[in-house]
Amino acid sequence: MITITFDATWWVVLVFIVDIVIRITAIIVVPRNRRPTAAMAWLLAIYFIPIIGVFLFLLIGNPRLPRKRRRKQERINDYIHDTSASLDFGTLRPHAPSWFTSLVTLNRNLGAMPLAGDNAAHLIPDYQESLDAMADAIREAERFVHVEFYILQADAATDNFFRALEEVAARGVTVRVLLDHWANRGKPFYKRTLKRLTGMGAQWHLMLPVQPLRGKYQRPDLRNHRKLLVVDGRVAFTGSQNVTASTYNLRKNIKRGLNWVDLMARIEGPVVASVNAVFLSDWYSETDEVLTEQIDLFDVTSGPGDLDCQIIPSGPGFEFQNNLKLFAGLLYAAQRKIIVVSPYFVPDEAMLLAITTACQRGIHVELFVSEEGDQAMVYHAQRSYYEALLRAGVKIWMYKKPFILHTKSLTIDDEVAIVGSSNMDMRSFGLNMEISMLVRGEEFVRQMRIVEDMYRSLSRELTLEEWEKQPLRSTVLDNLARLTSALQ
Numbered sequence: 001m002i003t004i005t006f007d008a009t010w011w012v013v014l015v016f017i018v019d020i021v022i023r024i025t026a027i028i029v030v031p032r033n034r035r036p037t038a039a040m041a042w043l044l045a046i047y048f049i050p051i052i053g054v055f056l057f058l059l060i061g062n063p064r065l066p067r068k069r070r071r072k073q074e075r076i077n078d079y080i081h082d083t084s085a086s087l088d089f090g091t092l093r094p095h096a097p098s099w100f101t102s103l104v105t106l107n108r109n110l111g112a113m114p115l116a117g118d119n120a121a122h123l124i125p126d127y128q129e130s131l132d133a134m135a136d137a138i139r140e141a142e143r144f145v146h147v148e149f150y151i152l153q154a155d156a157a158t159d160n161f162f163r164a165l166e167e168v169a170a171r172g173v174t175v176r177v178l179l180d181h182w183a184n185r186g187k188p189f190y191k192r193t194l195k196r197l198t199g200m201g202a203q204w205h206l207m208l209p210v211q212p213l214r215g216k217y218q219r220p221d222l223r224n225h226r227k228l229l230v231v232d233g234r235v236a237f238t239g240s241q242n243v244t245a246s247t248y249n250l251r252k253n254i255k256r257g258l259n260w261v262d263l264m265a266r267i268e269g270p271v272v273a274s275v276n277a278v279f280l281s282d283w284y285s286e287t288d289e290v291l292t293e294q295i296d297l298f299d300v301t302s303g304p305g306d307l308d309c310q311i312i313p314s315g316p317g318f319e320f321q322n323n324l325k326l327f328a329g330l331l332y333a334a335q336r337k338i339i340v341v342s343p344y345f346v347p348d349e350a351m352l353l354a355i356t357t358a359c360q361r362g363i364h365v366e367l368f369v370s371e372e373g374d375q376a377m378v379y380h381a382q383r384s385y386y387e388a389l390l391r392a393g394v395k396i397w398m399y400k401k402p403f404i405l406h407t408k409s410l411t412i413d414d415e416v417a418i419v420g421s422s423n424m425d426m427r428s429f430g431l432n433m434e435i436s437m438l439v440r441g442e443e444f445v446r447q448m449r450i451v452e453d454m455y456r457s458l459s460r461e462l463t464l465e466e467w468e469k470q471p472l473r474s475t476v477l478d479n480l481a482r483l484t485s486a487l488q
Contacts, residue, residue, distance in 0.1 A: 022050055030057070035348070038063075038426075041483055063430050065316045066218050069285055073317035076281045077112040084298050089270040090118030093308050093440060099333040100416065100440060103326060104310055107438065110322040113277065113311045119269030120305025121439060123419075123447045125407075125454065127246045130237070130264040131161050137235045137266070138164035144174040144295065146230040146279040148207075150223065150421070151242035152179040154193040158243050166200040174203070176291075178282055180224045181206035188249040205286045208433075222316050224282065225432035227264075227421045228275050233299045236275040238435055239264035239419055240408045257402035258374060263341075263409060263451060265419050265437065269303020274311035278435055281313070307441040314422065315433030323422045323436055324429040327410060328354045334363050334412045339452055341368040341409045346381045346425035346482075352388065359393035367394050368455050372401035378425065380481035383474070390464040397459040405455065411448045416440050419448075 026046045031039035046053035064070065092115065104115045124130040138145050138161070145168060154162050169175045177197055184190050184206075197204045207224035209216045229237040241262035247253045248260070267275065277298070280291050314322035331338060331354035338358055345367065347355065359365050367389065373379025386396060399405035410418040420436035422428045439445075 019050065022054060023047065026054075026057075044483070063219070063222075063316055065222060069218070070317055070319075072285050073281070076284065079292075080112040080277055080281075081108075084112075084114045089114050089116035089273075089300060090303065092117040093306065096308075096440065097333070099329070103329045103333070103438075106329065107310055107312050107322070107326060110318065110320050110325065111312045111314065113274045113313070115308055115310040116270035116274065116300075117308050118303040118305065119267060119271045119307040119309045120303055121268075121307055121309065121437075121444055121447075122266045123451060124239075124264045124266060125262075125451050127241065127260065127262055128157060130239075130241055130262070131158055131243065133264075133266060134229050134237050134243075135160045135164040137229070137231045137237070138168055140235075141168045141173045141231045143232045144176065144230075145232075146176050146228075146276060146283075147243075148178040148224075148226055148228050148279050148282060149243045150180045150225045150227060151183050151187065151244050151248070152177070152193060153184070153187065153189045153242075153244040153249060154196045155189050155245050155249055157245035161243055162196055162200075165202065166196075169200045169202060175200065176279075176283065177202050177204035178207050178224070178279070178286065179204070181209040181211075182220060183223060205283070207282065207286055219431075221431060223432050224315075225421050225428065226278065226282070226313075226435045228279060228435055230272065230276045230279055233272055233276055233295070234268065234301055236267045236272040237264050238267065238275060238421070238437055240406050240421060253374070256372075258372065258404055259402065260404050260406045261399065261455075263407040263419060267309070267437070269305060269307070269309070270300045271303075271309035271311060271437070273298045273300050274309075275435070275437075278311060278313050282433075285317070305441075305443075307439055307444055309440075310438045312420075312436045312438060313434070314429075314436065316431060317433065321429045323434055324348070324351065326418070326436065326438065327351065327424060330410060330412050330416065330418070331355060331358055334358055336363065336413045337411070338363055338365045339368070339409075339411045339448075340366070340424060341405065341407045341452070341455065342424040343370055343404060343406045343408070344375070344378045344382060344423040344425040344427070345369055345385070346378060346427075347385065348426055348429065351424060352385065355394065356388065356392040365394045366397060366452075368397045368399060368405060368407075368452070368459065370401070370403070370405045371398040371460070372404060374404050377481050377484060378427075380478045381484070382425075384478035384482035386462065386467055387464070390462070390467055396462040397456055398462050399455060399459045403458075405459075407451075407455075409448060409451075411445055411452070414445050415442055417445050417448050 246259040422434035
């Protein structure tokens with residue numbers, strides 16, 4: 001009888017060698033072209049939980065879209081920049097501050113879109129009213145309707161929106177729809193929504209699909225978070241709201257009584273062409289279909305207003321974090337007042353430094369967040385910054401539960417504002433495809449002030465004294481969540 005024995009010493013040596021190789025490889029691979037905080041977070045994960053850490057890094061460690069898609073975005077940017085270079089985008093407002101002009105140049109260089117004048121923008125802070133306003137605009141369509149939303153659901157709240165699409169499609173208007181794959185799959189009414197789109201004859205596609213068996217795959221948590229609607233190139237809508245009920249039709253939200261509060265802007269004027277250019281870019285990225293052969297990319301129509309507007313697309317398809325650079329630049333440019341509304345406020349070092357520096361410069365800074373959290377990890381990561389913000393002098397307003405304040409906006413002094421889909425968190429800066437609209441015009445900021453006043457009346461102020469009473473377990477949980485938020 002032959003007896004086979006194993007020397008456990010060799011197993012120990014083998015495990016030790018593999019562990020050393022993983023650690024050395026991680027030090028070489030992980031920090032490359034990655035922010036120090038993100039690199040450190042990944043290294044800690046790999047060092048302390050090596051098997052899980054390596055698996056997660058292989059799964060979601062690449063914060064960029066596949067090279068093919070990034071090259072598409074580069075070609076799109078070059079085409080937009082060249083095509084719009086000699087076009088007239090309305091008359092710009094006089095006496096723009098030098099810092100505003102330099103930020104417009106920054107946005108143009110990074111996101112390709114021009115600054116346009118003669119625009120009108122109307123804010124719609126009521127959830128159902130914005131859905132119905134979009135439906136009304138759709139019914140006026142004569143040529144095309146372009147719909148692009150992170151979440152799109154055919155439910156009771158959005159039935160008027162979908163009926164409007166069906167009506168215009170029935171009379172020959174081309175309806176094109178983009179919706180994010182991962183955000184919608186598994187959601188209530190997903191199959192019903194796709195069936196309804198197919199039934200009306202809409203051309204629809206999933207954005208950033210995770211379908212490896214069909215050869216479509218990228219990091220699964222890279223998402224197209226944009227929200228926009230364009231009708232005939234004349235009217236556009238953009239902002240923070242998805243096309244779904246304010247509960248998102250999720251049982252957990254309904255059980256907790258959660259309802260989302262959002263802000264949309266109805267836009268007319270030359271800047272509508274830029275919103276449409278974002279849609280056409282995303283359509284090309286998903287389908288390889290060049291719609292500019294059918295639709296003039298910059299079919300510029302004169303507008304009824306006097307606002308200067310610029311669209312800023314951002315996301316992992318771009319080389320730089322376009323939205324982060326814009327937000328930071330605006331925070332440093334402010335002279336009197338900064339008001340930030342962001343449901344998920346998890347700043348990186350640059351953003352945190354810009355906000356705290358603004359306070360130290362004597363700027364009045366307010367931050368609106370939700371008292372209630374719908375995403376536990378983000379909610380706790382956000383809370384980990386409250387003490388530093390409060391000590392710096394930031395006024396923090398907590399929108400009272402059971403509502404989730406989902407608006408994303410930034411106002412600077414009395415003349416400049418941003419509305420769009422971008423949160424002020426690391427996900428929106430690096431992983432999500434977003435759309436933001438920069439607006440210059442006192443009349444628009446006055447609209448924003450009315451909305452901010454309404455939010456303030458429905459919020460309570462968080463004080464440093466209250467925050468210092470937080471139990472230790474909450475502090476520990478917040479700080480752990482803060483570490484995981486840097487895993488990009």
